[in-house]
Amino acid sequence: MSCLDGYDPDALRVDKACAAIRACLTPITGIERVATRSALGRVLAEEIIPTIDVPTHDNSAMDGYALRSRDLVKGADTWLHEIGTALAGRKFEGELKARACVRVMTGAVMPEGADMVVVQEVVKRDEDAIIIPAGQVKGQNVRLAGEDLKKGVPVLKPGHAIGPAELGLIASLGIAEVMVKRRLRVAFFSTGDELASVGTPLPEGHVYDSNRYTLYGMLQRLGVEILDMGVVRDDPAQLESALRTAAMNADVVVTSGGVSVGEADFIKAMMAKLGEVLFWKIAMRPGRPMAFGRIESDGHSAFLFGLPGNPVAVMVTFHQFVRDALLHLAGRTGDCAIPLLRVPCVADLRKVPGRTEYQRGILSNEEGVWRVRLTGQQGSGVLRSMSEANCFIVLEHDRENIKAGDLVDVQLFEGLI
Ligand code: AMP
Ligand code: MG
Numbered sequence: 001m002s003c004l005d006g007y008d009p010d011a012l013r014v015d016k017a018c019a020a021i022r023a024c025l026t027p028i029t030g031i032e033r034v035a036t037r038s039a040l041g042r043v044l045a046e047e048i049i050p051t052i053d054v055p056t057h058d059n060s061a062m063d064g065y066a067l068r069s070r071d072l073v074k075g076a077d078t079w080l081h082e083i084g085t086a087l088a089g090r091k092f093e094g095e096l097k098a099r100a101c102v103r104v105m106t107g108a109v110m111p112e113g114a115d116m117v118v119v120q121e122v123v124k125r126d127e128d129a130i131i132i133p134a135g136q137v138k139g140q141n142v143r144l145a146g147e148d149l150k151k152g153v154p155v156l157k158p159g160h161a162i163g164p165a166e167l168g169l170i171a172s173l174g175i176a177e178v179m180v181k182r183r184l185r186v187a188f189f190s191t192g193d194e195l196a197s198v199g200t201p202l203p204e205g206h207v208y209d210s211n212r213y214t215l216y217g218m219l220q221r222l223g224v225e226i227l228d229m230g231v232v233r234d235d236p237a238q239l240e241s242a243l244r245t246a247a248m249n250a251d252v253v254v255t256s257g258g259v260s261v262g263e264a265d266f267i268k269a270m271m272a273k274l275g276e277v278l279f280w281k282i283a284m285r286p287g288r289p290m291a292f293g294r295i296e297s298d299g300h301s302a303f304l305f306g307l308p309g310n311p312v313a314v315m316v317t318f319h320q321f322v323r324d325a326l327l328h329l330a331g332r333t334g335d336c337a338i339p340l341l342r343v344p345c346v347a348d349l350r351k352v353p354g355r356t357e358y359q360r361g362i363l364s365n366e367e368g369v370w371r372v373r374l375t376g377q378q379g380s381g382v383l384r385s386m387s388e389a390n391c392f393i394v395l396e397h398d399r400e401n402i403k404a405g406d407l408v409d410v411q412l413f414e415g416l417i
Helices: 014-024 164-172 211-221 236-249 264-274 311-329 384-388
Strands: 031-035 064-067 078-086 100-104 116-119 124-126 129-132 177-181 185-191 225-232 252-256 275-281 289-297 300-307 341-344 356-366 369-374 391-395 407-412
Touching: 014 289, 014 311, 064 078, 064 129, 185 211, 185 236, 211 225, 211 252, 211 311, 225 236, 236 252, 236 264, 236 289, 236 300, 252 311, 264 275, 264 289, 264 300, 275 300, 289 311, 300 311, 311 356, 311 384, 341 369, 356 384, 356 407, 369 391
Parallel strands: 078 100, 185 225, 185 252, 252 300
Antiparallel strands: 031 177, 064 100, 064 116, 078 129, 124 129, 275 289, 289 300, 341 407, 356 369, 356 391, 391 407
């Protein structure tokens, strides 16, 4: 944890906290071979080098007529005779001779000698003759062999996330199995004496444990292997045992609750007993207190994120810190940051400089212009605000009050994996 030296734990800036976390992480190394389809959502662990060109042959991009550009008459119609047909998957056997053309369908291999295709819509017919209008150019409507993927030229690198496009791309090379990183294992539990589990009666003064459901949802979307450890009471022995089990079975442990003043002390002591955990007050809202570090049990260690208990704070800290850390640990390379868009805000917003705020917003298109407004009540216990919102309005650290019409940054929820 020496990488964290020099940071102010009482008002750590969000960007500093992110960087500090990043500096401590080492991606997992385990890999496995899976069927191409099962690689969806996984992280590639090998370089994909095409052993074939894609497409393998020059082929027609349109339905029309393949011909030799040198037969074209400059500035006038060209009369050709049709000598055959090429379909997708059934080539024209034979060679294109002078002043001849071959009817071709999209995807058909270009007949030998042909170097262009004229679309059927512009062609006229006169008995057996095909009349090509002036203005056609060599190479038009032809897809060249290897224009998508070139044999021998690496196309995907280890660390690339496999999405639908990558699945198709890998399939286009005929590859049936790929090496991927093993799934990251993430254990999570909620802490609190006031928590009741869904499906049980709610004792007076208790709340249902909703954090475990939002955490489940967010982790599931990231494609990690999850280990739901339930609710752990605010009791040192139970907490120690849960943390030990988690450290032995997971790469990362995510907890919620117990990091605010009052509760933090004993949790702090417990986490410190098992490893090196730092408690930070982050200059952000919501989500101020957070713990981050590493715990160990029986020679197995895991990274720990102790998120705040408030339901909105859980989601905000997860998206701003945990998500990036998990993607990085899972072996993703490249920029995984959630994009920020700058749009006008419809109303005044209160903002105190000196902390980053994540207000819940609704981005909508009004008369052709995208604008954002608040969802309403913004308390960190108002989980409804996350459900009503479709974006965070991210008000940066030094920002002061916002006036209606000012530009603000938003982070869309859609696409947040
Ligand atoms: P804590 O950080 O433990 O002090 O919790 C802060 C607030 O979040 C309290 O009002 C808790 O009741 C609430 N809270 C903590 N954990 C959960 C949970 N798992 N589900 C719903 N609310 C919670
Ligand atoms: Mg608590």
